[in-house]
Amino acid sequence: xxxxxxxxxxxxxxxxxxxxxxxxxxxxxxxxxxxxxxxxxxxxxxxxxxxxxxxxxxxxxxxxxxxxxxxxxxxxxxxxxxxxxxxxxxxxxxxxxxxxxxxxxxxxxxxxxxxxxxxxxxxxxxxxxxxxxxxxxxxxxxxxxxxxxxxxxxxxxxxxxxxxxxxxxxxxxxxxxxxxxx
Amino acid sequence: xxxxxxxxxxxxxxxxxxxxxxxxxxxxxxxxxxxxxxxxxxxxxxxxxxxxxxxxxxxxxxxxxxxxxxxxxxxxxxxxxxxxxxxxxxxxxxxxxxxxxxxxxxxxxxxxxxxxxxxxxxxxxxxxxxxxxxxxxxxxxxxxxxxxxxxxxxxxxxxxxxxxxxxxxxxxxxxxxxxxxx
DNA sequence: GTCTATATTTGGATAGAC
DNA sequence: GTCTATCCAAATATAGAC
Numbered sequence: 033x034x035x036x037x038x039x040x041x042x043x044x045x046x047x048x049x050x051x052x053x054x055x056x057x058x059x060x061x062x063x064x065x066x067x068x069x070x071x072x073x074x075x076x077x078x079x080x081x082x083x084x085x086x087x088x089x090x091x092x093x094x095x096x097x098x099x100x101x102x103x104x105x106x107x108x109x110x111x112x113x114x115x116x117x118x119x120x121x122x123x124x125x126x127x128x129x130x131x132x133x134x135x136x137x138x139x140x141x142x143x144x145x146x147x148x149x150x151x152x153x154x155x156x157x158x159x160x161x162x163x164x165x166x167x168x169x170x171x172x173x174x175x176x177x178x179x180x181x182x183x184x185x186x187x188x189x190x191x192x193x194x195x196x197x198x199x200x201x202x203x204x205x206x207x208x209x210x211x212x213x214x
Numbered sequence: 215x216x217x218x219x220x221x222x223x224x225x226x227x228x229x230x231x232x233x234x235x236x237x238x239x240x241x242x243x244x245x246x247x248x249x250x251x252x253x254x255x256x257x258x259x260x261x262x263x264x265x266x267x268x269x270x271x272x273x274x275x276x277x278x279x280x281x282x283x284x285x286x287x288x289x290x291x292x293x294x295x296x297x298x299x300x301x302x303x304x305x306x307x308x309x310x311x312x313x314x315x316x317x318x319x320x321x322x323x324x325x326x327x328x329x330x331x332x333x334x335x336x337x338x339x340x341x342x343x344x345x346x347x348x349x350x351x352x353x354x355x356x357x358x359x360x361x362x363x364x365x366x367x368x369x370x371x372x373x374x375x376x377x378x379x380x381x382x383x384x385x386x387x388x389x390x391x392x393x394x395x396x
Numbered sequence: 397g398t399c400t401a402t403a404t405t406t407g408g409a410t411a412g413a414c
Numbered sequence: 415g416t417c418t419a420t421c422c423a424a425a426t427a428t429a430g431a432c
Binding site for chain 2: 140
């Protein structure tokens with residue numbers, strides 16, 4: 033994970049990875065027949081957004097959006113995993129990249145989940161109606177991704193968590209700021 | 215440009231590039247002493263967003279935002295350049311990447327330009343006040359970037375232009391849809 | 397200005413011993 | 415399950431002729 037996050041897929045080497053895990057190159061390739069297999073193995077390991085692991089009993093409606101915002105805030109302290117997904121998702125659009133299928137279906141899944149949550153929120157009357165859930169879903173995911181890159185390049189200038197909270201709030205039309213307990 | 219866009223920096227090879235331009239490898243390295251120099255040369259050539267080239271007589275206030283939206287729409291027909299910047303901007307956050315300085319300053323410049331335009335729009339009364347221009351600026355750039363990746367992976371599913379127009383409109387609090395001439 | 401030739405390093409992967 | 419040894423291909427870069 034660290035190697036792919038720090039150097040990207042192409043520039044990370046089995047030599048470095050092997051050394052880090054205390055094996056020889058052949059030792060690593062005993063478990064993962066190829067470098068591409070190793071990458072997909074790493075990607076399948078877990079999901080940066082903490083979303084896939086929620087399963088079917090995920091929060092509904094705006095509660096789900098709030099969970100999103102919380103995840104962004106938490107990610108501020110997990111630069112490594114942010115870097116991993118930021119680098120690899122973009123790298124995956126290159127020709128023949130081994131993570132292409134992974135990210136294609138990941139985005140598809142994220143959009144579907146978010147679209148559903150937005151529909152729930154509308155049905156619950158939590159957010160104003162009249163907007164296309166699927167389009168908003170894509171935009172919400174997009175801001176989070178885009179802010180990650182800017183934050184990685186300038187962590188002291190870009191307040192990723194604050195910007196994400198504000199942006200998502202405005203995109204869906206509801207204030208998602210965590211209310212203080214009185 | 216095409217090589218870096220299609221394969222990313224690390225995976226693009228001087229061999230392929232040389233062949234494409236009809237030179238030998240040594241021939242290419244005669245003009246650009248190293249691969250890294252070639253990359254920065256390509257990046258300096260022009261800017262995907264068409265923004266830097268606007269100079270000081272750029273449109274003011276919401277007119278500038280409209281220009282942004284138009285650019286996104288135009289980019290729908292320029293997959294190559296979209297891919298170039300999407301791939302390289304993310305790749306640039308990896309350790310020692312030769313385009314890191316370029317993208318750091320590019321984002322800084324874009325945020326500054328957009329922040330200024332948002333302040334103008336507020337002073338002109340074109341958009342509601344009370345929002346932090348710098349934060350909104352970062353988010354606007356972020357949606358555009360994020361939508362590009364999703365669009366590249368699923369061009370038939372993601373309507374980049376429509377989503378960007380809607381998202382930016384909501385982020386700044388004004389309808390940016392191009393009005394039809396009557 | 398462009399080439400050939402080559403140095404040098406590094407990459408991923410395989411065979412087979414232990 | 416892990417290693418040594420090795421293969422082979424490909425990479426960037428340099429030297430120097432033309």
